[in-house]
Amino acid sequence: YLNSKLSRIDGVKPLKSDDRVTRHAYHLYIFRVDPEAFGGASKASIAKALQAEGIPVSVGYSRPLYKEPYLEYFLKCPLSCPYYARRVDYLSIRMPFTERACYIEGLWLPQYILLGSREDMDDIVSAIEKVRENAEELKETA
Numbered sequence: 001y002l003n004s005k006l007s008r009i010d011g012v013k014p015l016k017s018d019d020r021v022t023r024h025a026y027h028l029y030i031f032r033v034d035p036e037a038f039g040g041a042s043k044a045s046i047a048k049a050l051q052a053e054g055i056p057v058s059v060g061y062s063r064p065l066y067k068e069p070y071l072e073y074f075l076k077c078p079l080s081c082p083y084y085a086r087r088v089d090y091l092s093i094r095m096p097f098t099e100r101a102c103y104i105e106g107l108w109l110p111q112y113i114l115l116g117s118r119e120d121m122d123d124i125v126s127a128i129e130k131v132r133e134n135a136e137e138l139k140e141t142a
Contacts (some may be wrong), residue, residue, distance in 0.1 A: 001118060002029070005125045011037020029109040030060070032101065039135030046131060047107055049138055053127035055078060064098045066142040068089045 011034040017024060038046050043059055050057045071090040071134040
């Protein structure tokens with residue numbers, strides 16, 4: 001239901017599910033926002049505005065997991081292990097779509113919010129629409 005509603009909002013994209021999935025056990029409900037559709041606002045500004053509307057949205061990870069500094073020094077399995085043919089150099093990995101999701105587009109809703117009614121889902125949609133319609137104000141507060 002929420003996927004269907006959010007996909008109708010310009011600049012909002014729910015994550016695609018594999019066609020073989022008949023039910024999803026969400027730990028997090030992740031969707032993407034296009035900052036340009038929100039007046040060029042950052043995802044942090046969009047999240048803050050949604051939180052002001054009562055939606056407990058999060059910006060997610062501050063960086064992709066493969067860019068975490070501990071990976072540079074972690075010397076045990078599974079990151080560096082005698083069972084593997086070579087050591088993985090995580091610092092040289094580049095995943096542009098992952099980085100875009102992390103830094104620019106990805107917003108998370110906690111699992112418990114999905115336990116609500118359709119009316120609750122409509123409240124989420126209405127809040128996102130309201131924030132998008134008032135996107136010019138986001139630029140002023142950034």
